[in-house]
Structure formats: structure tokens, C-alpha cells
Amino acid sequence: MFNKFKNIDDVNSCLRVNEECVIYYSSEYLLKLLDSGNLAVKFEHQFTRDFDCKVLKGNLFVSVDNDLLVLDVENLKWEKACQANGQYITALSDHRFLASSYRRKDKEYDNSIYDRDCNLLWEINGEMSFRDVYQSHLLLSDRRGNKIGYLNFKDCNLLWQRGLDSSINGESIETEKYIIIPLSVGLFAFDRQSGEKVWSIDNSLSHYSYDEQKDSLYGLISKSFEVVDVSTGNREVKKEFGEDLHIASHLTYYSNDLLYFSGYRDNNIPIFGAINVKNGNLVFTQEVEMPGEKSFRRGLDRPIIVGNRLYVRDAMKTLHVYEREDHPA
Amino acid sequence: MKTYFSILFKLLSFILYCYTFQSSTVIDSCLEICADAKCIHSPLDSLKGVLDEYNHTQVLLSSKKLDSYHMPLPGVCIMKALDDDMNFNSSFKDHINSTNGNGVKAWDALIAHPLIRKDVATLTSASKILDNTGIVNIISKTDLQSAVQKLASKGVRCRTCASGNPFYRYMDEILDDLEHGATKFGDSYKSVVTGIKQGNNFTEGAIFVADAVKRYGDDFPSNSVFEFTTKTTADNIRRVDVKVPNGFNGNKDVFFEFKSVLDVPPSGFATQFVKDMDLPDVTDLNQLKWWFDGKKVNSLPKQDFIDALEGATISQDIINKLVKTGPKTKEALIDLIDDDFDLIFFVK
Numbered sequence: 001m002f003n004k005f006k007n008i009d010d011v012n013s014c015l016r017v018n019e020e021c022v023i024y025y026s027s028e029y030l031l032k033l034l035d036s037g038n039l040a041v042k043f044e045h046q047f048t049r050d051f052d053c054k055v056l057k058g059n060l061f062v063s064v065d066n067d068l069l070v071l072d073v074e075n076l077k078w079e080k081a082c083q084a085n086g087q088y089i090t091a092l093s094d095h096r097f098l099a100s101s102y103r104r105k106d107k108e109y110d111n112s113i114y115d116r117d118c119n120l121l122w123e124i125n126g127e128m129s130f131r132d133v134y135q136s137h138l139l140l141s142d143r144r145g146n147k148i149g150y151l152n153f154k155d156c157n158l159l160w161q162r163g164l165d166s167s168i169n170g171e172s173i174e175t176e177k178y179i180i181i182p183l184s185v186g187l188f189a190f191d192r193q194s195g196e197k198v199w200s201i202d203n204s205l206s207h208y209s210y211d212e213q214k215d216s217l218y219g220l221i222s223k224s225f226e227v228v229d230v231s232t233g234n235r236e237v238k239k240e241f242g243e244d245l246h247i248a249s250h251l252t253y254y255s256n257d258l259l260y261f262s263g264y265r266d267n268n269i270p271i272f273g274a275i276n277v278k279n280g281n282l283v284f285t286q287e288v289e290m291p292g293e294k295s296f297r298r299g300l301d302r303p304i305i306v307g308n309r310l311y312v313r314d315a316m317k318t319l320h321v322y323e324r325e326d327h328p329a
Numbered sequence: 330m331k332t333y334f335s336i337l338f339k340l341l342s343f344i345l346y347c348y349t350f351q352s353s354t355v356i357d358s359c360l361e362i363c364a365d366a367k368c369i370h371s372p373l374d375s376l377k378g379v380l381d382e383y384n385h386t387q388v389l390l391s392s393k394k395l396d397s398y399h400m401p402l403p404g405v406c407i408m409k410a411l412d413d414d415m416n417f418n419s420s421f422k423d424h425i426n427s428t429n430g431n432g433v434k435a436w437d438a439l440i441a442h443p444l445i446r447k448d449v450a451t452l453t454s455a456s457k458i459l460d461n462t463g464i465v466n467i468i469s470k471t472d473l474q475s476a477v478q479k480l481a482s483k484g485v486r487c488r489t490c491a492s493g494n495p496f497y498r499y500m501d502e503i504l505d506d507l508e509h510g511a512t513k514f515g516d517s518y519k520s521v522v523t524g525i526k527q528g529n530n531f532t533e534g535a536i537f538v539a540d541a542v543k544r545y546g547d548d549f550p551s552n553s554v555f556e557f558t559t560k561t562t563a564d565n566i567r568r569v570d571v572k573v574p575n576g577f578n579g580n581k582d583v584f585f586e587f588k589s590v591l592d593v594p595p596s597g598f599a600t601q602f603v604k605d606m607d608l609p610d611v612t613d614l615n616q617l618k619w620w621f622d623g624k625k626v627n628s629l630p631k632q633d634f635i636d637a638l639e640g641a642t643i644s645q646d647i648i649n650k651l652v653k654t655g656p657k658t659k660e661a662l663i664d665l666i667d668d669d670f671d672l673i674f675f676v677k
Binding site: 014302 | 612613644645657
């Protein structure tokens with residue numbers, strides 16, 4: 001169980017949490033960087049509009065249309081990383097940036113990869129664009145998620161492309177050997193090197209959490225928990241539990257043998273909790289106190305667990321910060 | 330003592346006479362006798378057995394009936410109203426006489442509405458609600474009365490009502506919707522009843538919800554969740570919301586928004602739709618369904634909806650989660666909504 005440590009209001013967008021800092025921006029586009037220990041504000045910067053952000057190797061990359069800015073989180077200094085010819089730019093890694101545009105009339109994309117010095121390395125135009133970003137690879141897909149490609153963005157090598165049995169219906173996962181993709185007809189594993197299908201399972205979820213050490217996928221939805229062996233595609237555990245919980249599969253977070261989740265109890269009471277992935281037992285649930293009437297429209301984002309803290313934002317954009325009971329700061 | 334037996338004998342004779350002929354006048358007379366029988370009010374208890382023996386359910390003068398409807402002597406005037414209504418038409422009279430008290434129970438529930446209470450279709454629908462013991466906690470007699478009052482004030486007509494707003498479906502149809510919904514969806518359906526009882530536009534919205542979830546029953550399994558809220562996080566008014574757990578692809582919730590409005594897009598549309606997209610449970614646009622009342626609009630001006638969204642503020646978080654492929658821009662998101670418009674917005 002967790003004790004409330006602090007509430008932070010107006011956490012509008014771009015919430016990023018790591019061991020060093022908590023980053024977000026307010027509804028007035030004020031970027032804030034907080035010390036992860038006492039949650040005091042260390043740095044602020046006023047933007048004039050929405051933006052996207054990503055933390056990579058101690059740097060905060062901020063995408064404002066086709067401008068990519070980078071903040072050295074340690075020294076708190078800005079520099080311009082890259083300006084691209086496109087509608088949008090994002091950092092794939094601290095050394096690779098991707099610029100892309102969507103041509104609405106043609107329903108096609110222009111994609112370009114740049115190096116750290118903003119030199120153009122690679123271009124591809126057409127029906128495919130980036131979908132999920134991994135350590136050193138990109139999953140490309142067409143707009144409807146019926147066709148995919150696998151690109152190594154370090155050396156800009158497009159390894160393979162292939163069609164799918166149905167459209168993508170969730171977030172893909174890259175493991176040591178496979179790309180695992182939830183499709184609307186089931187969960188499919190493709191070989192990373194060849195793109196060949198390795199296994200598939202029916203009646204799957206749209207989101208799984210990956211445990212790299214055990215090479216397992218953990219899936220949780222409402223009253224059902226399952227474990228999938230990545231190497232074989234076998235469901236090793238499928239467990240139902242009795243509590244009246246409502247959990248969306250993507251609102252889960254794996255950490256240290258526990259699959260944390262947020263959701264509702266009795267349809268509209270916002271809660272977070274955890275499942276022990278070793279046995280599928282529900283370890284705890286805890287209500288999140290929110291002002292106003294309860295509603296299935298006033299739920300919680302996915303919880304984030306960093307160290308002894310659990311961070312979960314509610315629909316009113318208040319970030320609830322909790323500390324584990326048995327591990328006070 | 331002799332006088333008492335004399336009065337008792339006269340009364341019994343008269344009631345048996347009433348039972349035999351059952352003319353309005355006669356029943357009226359019976360009632361008058363009862364009303365005048367204050368002097369034998371206390372001894373009336375002793376009549377119970379005699380009256381029950383003759384099973385005078387039709388004329389409803391037995392003290393058993395009076396007691397069961399909580400109508401002791403002051404209730405006689407209500408019974409007189411029933412007697413008056415008996416003259417309305419033979420259908421009503423037959424209904425009352427053939428429903429073994431249940432028709433009267435419904436009639437009594439609708440006592441405040443002199444026209445509606447004589448409508449057999451409405452009485453039948455009201456009886457279905459009152460006699461369904463499984464839904465008494467969802468729609469009680471008081472709820473029914475309040476609902477009928479709000480519906481009537483909106484102009485909802487009964488089949489035999491001369492006046493009313495022909496725009497609405499008949500009272501019995503709406504009550505049937507409520508009985509069906511309460512039976513199928515259970516406690517959660519209280520929200521629809523609450524909506525009906527609110528009056529004004531709330532009632533109108535709830536009528537549409539009750540109708541739609543019955544007509545498109547396959548889209549709404551029994552575990553659908555109904556919710557009545559007066560405000561959203563954006564402080565714009567919502568009415569009855571419906572969530573269908575795992576209704577999309579078997580593993581994602583679907584959120585329904587019911588709109589019974591003349592103007593489309595409705596006021597506040599963009600703000601509300603952005604809030605819908607911002608729901609933590611929503612990762613796919615097809616989890617959102619906006620159903621518009623086909624009695625009020627024939628078609629939806631797609632471009633007006635798109636234009637409204639073009640002018641709205643949409644956070645980067647929303648764009649990031651819904652635009653799966655390519656640049657995470659507002660334009661890309663709106664293009665997806667444009668493409669999927671007919672999968673999100675419906676006239677029903």
C-alpha cells in the first residue's frame with residue numbers, strides 16, 4: 001500500500017518521470033522540471049503552444065512542430081538540436097532524429113532521418129511512417145496499420161516489410177528475438193531479422209507489459225490476468241479474480257514482479273493496485289481520492305512507478321504522488 | 330345490536346346488488362353507502378370476511394382492497410374517481426375488471442393524470458413496471474409517478490389522449506422502454522430513470538437513451554454501464570452516459586454519447602469531444618460513439634463537425650495516443666476523425 005506524498009495540479013501534458021526529475025507542462029504551456037526527491041521546481045520555461053517531449057540519456061528533447069530543442073537536464077541549458085523540413089520532428093535517440101510530414105490530400109508520408117548534427121541521413125516517402133520507436137529500431141506502418149516495416153535507424157537499414165492479417169490494435173513490443181504486435185485478430189510475433197511470423201494467439205489483449213528477464217508478457221484486463229511465454233507464444237497463466245474491478249489493458253505498468261494498474265472498482269471508484277505476476281494474485285487496490293462526483297469518465301492514467309513512488313494522474317490533470325508504506329523516503 | 334345487523338344486512342344486500350348489475354350508478358351508490366356508513370366504520374372490519382367471501386374484487390369495495398391500497402374511508406373519493414373513469418370506455422372497464430387488482434394499482438399510480446390513467450396501453454405498461462418485483466429498486470412506484478409527470482409535462486401523449494405532442498412516442502412505449510432497460514441492465518439503469526425524472530431537456534435526452542438502447546439491444550449487453558451526471562470535468566452539461574465494457578474488438582470499452590438535439594454539431598461539441606478523446610481508457614477513435622436522435626436530425630454536416638474540431642485546442646497527449654502512425658500533429662488527428670466520421674457519429 002501507498003501513502004499520499006503530494007498532489008500536483010495542472011499537470012496538463014508531457015508527463016515524464018525518472019529517478020532524477022519529474023517533467024510536465026501546464027495548461028498554459030509552462031514547462032516545469034521538478035526535483036524527483038522533494039518535488040520542488042528546479043526549472044521552468046514558458047512555451048507559447050503545445051509541444052511533444054521525450055527524455056533520452058539525461059536530455060529533454062522538445063518537439064515544437066519542426067523544431068527540435070534539447071535541454072541538458074543536469075545543466076539546465078537549452079540548445080537547438082535540429083530544424084527539419086517537415087511538419088514534425090522527434091528524437092529517436094540522442095543521436096538520431098526523425099522528421100515527418102503527412103500529406104493529407106495524398107494520405108502519404110515524407111520521412112527523413114537526421115544525425116545529431118542535423119545532417120540528413122535517409123529518406124523514405126509513401127504510405128509508411130513511423131509507429132513505435134525501440135532502442136535502435138523503428139516499427140513503420142501504413143496509416144491503417146495493415147502493413148509494417150522494420151527499420152534500423154542507427155544505420156538506416158530497412159530490414160523488411162510485410163502485410164498483416166488484420167490491422168494493428170495496440171502497442172507493439174520489441175524483444176530480443178521478436179517484434180510482438182497486437183492485431184485485431186490476435187497477438188502475433190514476428191522474427192526481428194526476417195519479418196516471418198513465429199507464433200500467434202487468439203483472444204489476446206491490446207496491450208501487454210514485457211518482462212525482459214523472464215521473457216514474458218503480462219496482460220491484465222478487468223478481472224483477468226495472463227502470462228504469455230514470449231519464446232513459445234504459450235499462455236502460461238490465465239487467472240480470473242473475483243473483485244469487481246474494471247481495468248483497461250494499457251493502463252498497466254510492470255515493476256519488480258508486480259503489474260501495477262489503474263482502473264475502477266464498482267464501475268466508478270478510481271483505484272490503482274497491483275497483481276503479483278508470479279501467481280496472478282491481486283496484491284492490493286487503493287482508492288484515489290478526487291473531489292466531486294464519481295464517474296466512469298473521471299478515471300486515472302496509467303500509473304508510473306519509479307523507486308518507492310507511484311505517480312498517477314487523474315482526469316482533472318492532478319498528479320497524485322504516493323510513497324510505498326514500508327519504504328519511506 | 331338489532332340496528333347494527335339491520336344496517337349490515339342492507340349494506341350487504343346493496344353490495345350484492347352492485348356486484349350483480351355493476352352499473353355506474355349502482356357502484357356510485359355503493360360508494361355513497363360506504364361513504365355514508367361512517368356510523369359503521371368500525372364494524373366495517375367485520376364485513377371483510379363477508380365481502381371477501383363474495384370476492385368483490387371487481388367493484389373494489391372490499392375492505393381488503395381498501396386496505397391494500399391504503400384507502401380506508403377517505404379513499405372512497407378515489408374509488409369514486411375510478412367509478413367515474415369506468416364510464417370512459419369499455420376497454421378501460423374491461424381492463425380494470427380483468428386484471429385482478431393490478432389494473433387498479435396502475436390506475437392509482439397514475440391518479441394525478443385524469444386522461445393518462447384511463448389509457449389501457451399506459452396502464453398495461455405501468456403494471457409491467459409495478460408488477461416486476463425485480464426492478465422495484467430501480468423504478469419504484471414513486472419513480473414511475475415522477476417519470477409520468479415529467480413525460481406528460483413534456484407533452485408525451487397516451488394512446489387515448491386527445492392532446493399532446495405528436496413528436497414524442499406514446500407514453501406506454503416509453504414506459505415499456507424503461508421496464509425493459511431496468512430488467513436488462515439492473516441498478517446501473519437508475520441513471521436513465523433519474524434522467525427522465527429531471528424534466529426538461531434531461532427528460533428528452535433520457536427518452537432517447539431508453540429508446541436507443543432497446544432498439545439497438547445488440548450493441549448494449551447487460552453489463553453496459555449507465556451514468557447520470559450533471560457536469561463533466563469541463564463543466565459542460567452531460568446527461569446520461571453509457572459505457573459498454575470491452576465493446577470494441579472485445580477488449581476496449583466503448584463510450585456512447587446520446588444527443589437529442591436539433592442543432593448539429595451541438596453547442597460545446599468540440600470541447601466535449603476533446604474530453605472524450607482524453608479519457609484514459611480511450612486509445613482508439615472507434616471507442617467513441619456519438620448517437621444523434623433521428624427524430625430531430627436527418628443527417629450530420631460532417632464538415633461543420635470537422636471545422637469545430639479544427640478550432641479546438643487538442644493536447645499533445647491526445648494526439649500522441651490517437652495518431653498511431655506518422656507525425657503527431659493535430660492535422661493528422663483531424664484527418665483520422667474525418668476518415669472515421671461515419672464510424673463515430675450516427676443518426677439513430
